[in-house]
Amino acid sequence: MTTEPSAPDEEERAALRDRISADSLTTRRDYLRIVATVSGGLVVGSTVVAAGVLSRHGDGSAPPLKVADALTPGQAVAFGYPGEDDRALAVKLADGTVVGYSAICTHLACGVLWQQDRGTEGELHCPCHEGVFDVRTGEVTAGPPPRPLPKVIMVEDAQGAVWAIGTARSGESERSGLCRGLRASDPALAGAAGCRADEGAS
Numbered sequence: 001m002t003t004e005p006s007a008p009d010e011e012e013r014a015a016l017r018d019r020i021s022a023d024s025l026t027t028r029r030d031y032l033r034i035v036a037t038v039s040g041g042l043v044v045g046s047t048v049v050a051a052g053v054l055s056r057h058g059d060g061s062a063p064p065l066k067v068a069d070a071l072t073p074g075q076a077v078a079f080g081y082p083g084e085d086d087r088a089l090a091v092k093l094a095d096g097t098v099v100g101y102s103a104i105c106t107h108l109a110c111g112v113l114w115q116q117d118r119g120t121e122g123e124l125h126c127p128c129h130e131g132v133f134d135v136r137t138g139e140v141t142a143g144p145p146p147r148p149l150p151k152v153i154m155v156e157d158a159q160g161a162v163w164a165i166g167t168a169r170s171g172e173s174e175r176s177g178l179c180r181g182l183r184a185s186d187p188a189l190a191g192a193a194g195c196r197a198d199e200g201a202s
Ligand code: FES
Pocket: 105, 106, 107, 108, 109, 110, 126, 127, 128, 129, 130, 131, 143, 144, 145
């Protein structure tokens, strides 16, 4: 099941930043969701950093993109990220975790589809040559794809809206990808977020 992404605008992003900055409860919840979503959990120590994670360019070039007002467990959404033509998808798992990936198969670039009724918690399936990827990790579990799916780093805001905020390369952790993006867009923020000097280095 998919829903159409909505195009972000500066007013919407500004409203999100304002909500985070103005409401300590909201900030706390956003922060927790960021930490829960990004593998390993960045050491984010201030409201400024939490707001920055959502407002900075995730990979140094792409602004955060709101991909859905909300997702229910088992629901997926297709979108373009970091560019409009970069096919990607996000899935909300049964435990509430939101994961995001490039939807371009690492074998021969067919489109990868979400199949909720396959595997133990659903699978990412490429119908061209029966490639299968683990929905929780992006790792290849069957078929000819040679590499895991590159990740799109997702967060939910306090209202449940789902955002893409950065990317990680195939086989790279979300934390490393996010640190690489922060380092490219704002090295000071990367340091404040607890990224080590060697983390996310290109
Ligand atoms: S293109 Fe996806 S398995 Fe071949």
